[in-house]
Amino acid sequence: MPPVPARPVVPSGASPDAPPQVRAVVFDFYGTLARMVEPLPPEHRAIFDRRGLSAQGARWGDQWTVGPAEGEHHAAHSVSQSAYHHWELERLRRRARGCGVPERELEGLVGELDRAMKAVRLELFEDTRRVLGELRARGLLVGICSNWFWNLEDCLEEVGLGGAADVVVGSARAGARKPHPLIYRVLLERCALPARQVLFVGDMWAPDVLGPVGAGMRAVHLCRPDPAVLGSEPPLPDGAARIRGLDELLSLVPSGAAAGPAGCG
Incomplete structure (x- = not known):
């Protein structure tokens, strides 16, 4: 299947030529930033x-x-x-x-x-560190929001992402799993930003696209050629785009998109 061009991610009602007013980019963890590798957990x-x-x-x-x-x-x-x-x-x-x-x-x-x-062994996708580092260099707040066990922060350390994100929200501590609205409320409170200034990136349709859009954020559906989790590619809702790798995300969040360094609430 040929790549689906990513549409500009702009607020609803804004001109397609208007620059995205993104001040934070939040990523799903498993399937987006990291994948499972052998030895796999015992069956x-x-x-x-x-x-x-x-x-x-x-x-x-x-x-x-x-x-x-x-x-x-x-x-x-x-x-x-x-x-x-x-x-x-x-x-x-x-x-x-x-x-x-x-x-x-x-x-x-x-x-x-x-x-x-x-007993999950993970490794980062090869574009993860590069893209997260570039986004932070552009003055954007970087977050991670994942349906995960209580030890999400420890897992981030183990794969080499300790300190790579300004905000980390795991479902175990938040009290709900994506796409429940509670986890997005916790995320936005931690980011201390309006939802329209937050871009959510992930590989799962309901948790990472429909849920964030429903919470007022914009979303990017990541469909890697070698997905960690198989999923469909439904038509994109308003306020969403689709990419094949994280490097494509950089064109959706131009340099200077953030109004100064985004602070962490």
Whole structure:
């Protein structure tokens, strides 16, 4: 499929020739800035099999869909790291019980499944550091907003992005997963900017395009030739553009787009 030219990202009702008044660029993390590499996390089915629970493992389902769902609100469980982890484990217990796992096997299995889900090895896409560095050099606030575990900041450090973003908002601490409106409210509060001055960049349609546009931001749909997560390319809504790599983003945010260095709230 040939590349889809990126349309200028301008406020609704503005002239297409008007320069984008962007003061912050916020990125999704997984699939946008980083991808998973081998060794991959242990398969859940293999964990069940090794514990003599093959029948229960067959009912368990896809290991990538057992966590919180897109758009899920969980603020009551995000008051602390311990409270959030307790909620994560309890979700796994309920699902395991529903699959017929005996109580005597429950705690060991749930603990191993929890560790397996988080045993993710990541590496940056080759354009990540270059583009984030260039945006900051232009005086723009750079943010990261991701549906992720409690340890998002630690993961950023591990892949070499420690200090690369002015604002980091993870779903675990924010209390909701994209595209729930709460996480975007938290993001905009942290950026201390009007939504129209924030550009959101990500590879997932609802969390990274429809959600941000609905919150008043503009959005860029990243469709890499080698996507970390397969997705569709629906028609773009007003206030959105589509790119094939992060380098293309630089043409949407010209030098001097920011009115001086953007501060972090």
